[in-house]
Amino acid sequence: MIWTNWARTVSVTPVRLEQPASEDELSDAVRRAVREGHQVRVVGGGHSFAPAAATEGVQLNLDRLDALHRVERDPDTGHALVTVGAGMRLRRLNRILAERGLGMQNLGDIDRQSVAGAISTGTHGTGARFGGLATQVRALTVVGPDGEVARATPTERHDLFEASRLGLGATGVLSTVTIEAVPAFDLYAVEEPWPLDRILECVHDLVADNDHFEFLWFPATHRALTMRNMRVEPEQHSGSSIGRRGRRLAGAARTFLDEEVLSNGLFEVTNRIATAFPATTPALGELATRALTARRYTAPAHEVFCTNRRVRFREMEYAIPRATVVEVLRELAAWRRSSGENIPFPVEVRFAPADDVWLSTAYGRETAYIAAQQYWRLPHARYFDAAERIFTAVGGRPHWGKMHTRDVEYLAGQYRRLPDFQRTRAAADPDGVFTNPYTQRVLGG
Numbered sequence: 182m183i184w185t186n187w188a189r190t191v192s193v194t195p196v197r198l199e200q201p202a203s204e205d206e207l208s209d210a211v212r213r214a215v216r217e218g219h220q221v222r223v224v225g226g227g228h229s230f231a232p233a234a235a236t237e238g239v240q241l242n243l244d245r246l247d248a249l250h251r252v253e254r255d256p257d258t259g260h261a262l263v264t265v266g267a268g269m270r271l272r273r274l275n276r277i278l279a280e281r282g283l284g285m286q287n288l289g290d291i292d293r294q295s296v297a298g299a300i301s302t303g304t305h306g307t308g309a310r311f312g313g314l315a316t317q318v319r320a321l322t323v324v325g326p327d328g329e330v331a332r333a334t335p336t337e338r339h340d341l342f343e344a345s346r347l348g349l350g351a352t353g354v355l356s357t358v359t360i361e362a363v364p365a366f367d368l369y370a371v372e373e374p375w376p377l378d379r380i381l382e383c384v385h386d387l388v389a390d391n392d393h394f395e396f397l398w399f400p401a402t403h404r405a406l407t408m409r410n411m412r413v414e415p416e417q418h419s420g421s422s423i424g425r426r427g428r429r430l431a432g433a434a435r436t437f438l439d440e441e442v443l444s445n446g447l448f449e450v451t452n453r454i455a456t457a458f459p460a461t462t463p464a465l466g467e468l469a470t471r472a473l474t475a476r477r478y479t480a481p482a483h484e485v486f487c488t489n490r491r492v493r494f495r496e497m498e499y500a501i502p503r504a505t506v507v508e509v510l511r512e513l514a515a516w517r518r519s520s521g522e523n524i525p526f527p528v529e530v531r532f533a534p535a536d537d538v539w540l541s542t543a544y545g546r547e548t549a550y551i552a553a554q555q556y557w558r559l560p561h562a563r564y565f566d567a568a569e570r571i572f573t574a575v576g577g578r579p580h581w582g583k584m585h586t587r588d589v590e591y592l593a594g595q596y597r598r599l600p601d602f603q604r605t606r607a608a609a610d611p612d613g614v615f616t617n618p619y620t621q622r623v624l625g626g
């Protein structure tokens with residue numbers, strides 16, 4: 182059986198794939214693999230661009246461990262704590278939360294990932310006050326190499342909790358995850374094409390003034406699509422002029438942006454044209470941004486955060502100190518101009534607050550994320566090499582689930598808590614059962 186990830190950047194042949202249907206079966210599967218001398222890796226949705234889930238040992242998939250276990254109130258804060266099977270996909274989690282008047286504090290831009298896969302690579306969305314998914318985790322259960330299940334929280338096995346809520350599955354297999362949910366909210370979304378220079382002149386104000394700000398810059402052009410989302414009470418706009426009409430329009434607006442600009446039909450066609458006729462790329466980028474007129478609408482948060490991305494692409498994303506975002510983008514633009522590289526896909530720029538998750542790409546610093554994306558039929562190596570040079574010159578940290586060439590020596594200079602992570606991991610998995618070549622490269626051991 183050959184396993185291939187979504188982006189078609191990794192393919193590997195595991196000795197077998199197992200899909201346990203209970204925690205006991207999961208423990209047995211780990212014990213069996215260890216007895217037979219195999220390494221173990223879990224694959225979630227296979228949406229990492231990096232070979233994070235790859236193994237030639239036993240591959241586990243937890244799609245059948247996707248139950249809602251419980252919803253309870255944190256006795257101290259009163260917040261909702263939602264415990265789910267670690268294999269649950271975000272799409273199902275969002276639906277379950279919505280049915281209970283709850284939602285995730287923040288999300289990335291798709292919902293195909295598993296909960297465990299998403300947190301394990303530091304999946305994030307955008308917003309100066311709202312951290313990535315791992316910051317929303319309050320407890321975990323982890324199956325170790327002996328098949329034993331350990332519960333870890335900020336107060337109980339603290340180090341295991343820190344190393345497991347974002348740790349590429351290197352401490353063990355996550356079997357359940359407890360998320361702190363928030364009351365459901367809507368997003369009032371404003372989407373507008375802007376010249377890149379106009380964004381760069383006031384980018385820090387845009388980040389500060391909007392709950393969730395991001396933009397997609399088409400690097401063969403000077404134009405970008407801006408997305409400004411404000412959190413509002415559900416239905417708050419229903420009586421106003423954008424009101425129900427805005428709500429009804431939401432579907433149409435998202436369809437245009439998702440289905441035509443980024444996801445499917447037209448975007449696939451424009452990328453194919455740009456691949457065959459590189460000289461058309463700037464005009465096609467202009468078309469993509471100009472075709473979108475300003476739109477405003479309100480919709481449930483998860484429907485606004487998450488889109489469909491069906492046009493296949495390759496991606497490198499770095500977290501950089503937020504203060505450097507303008508110089509970094511100007512440098513990337515200068516490289517694109519001088520190289521003439523054919524890049525029909527947009528550069529996605531997002532933001533996050535500093536957090537305290539040991540291996541979070543936003544650990545201890547206000548962050549901007551810059552994602553270089555390339556259509557999968559076009560070469561990406563020269564583009565990503567140049568982008569990586571620019572990102573690492575300002576101390577960039579690569580997304581753990583995306584393409585990059587960094588190793589543990591570089592990353593040790595970026596993550597103050599890496600030694601704590603390594604010590605915790607060595608205690609949890611002394612024989613390296615849960616390793617693969619990628620974890621060895623980026624985490625050592």
Ligand SMILES: Cc1cc2nc3c(=O)[nH]c(=O)nc-3n(C[C@H](O)[C@H](O)[C@H](O)COP(=O)(O)OP(=O)(O)OC[C@H]3O[C@@H](n4cnc5c(N)ncnc54)[C@H](O)[C@@H]3O)c2cc1C
Pocket residue numbers: 187188222223224225226227228229230233234243267268288289290291293294295296297298299300301302303304305306349350351353354355356490580582583
């Ligand atoms: C189209 C697309 C859009 C994306 N958008 C975003 C975005 O907006 N923001 C962002 O930050 N990232 C984004 N990503 C990256 C994606 O969120 C991450 O790569 C994420 O890890 C994928 O989740 P997955 O369930 O597919 O995990 P996989 O890729 O299958 O696995 C990721 C890692 O988690 C480990 N793992 C999985 N399950 C378990 C478990 N139960 N226990 C222990 N370890 C486990 C795996 O071993 C592996 O190391 C995107 C990727 C794609 C392809």
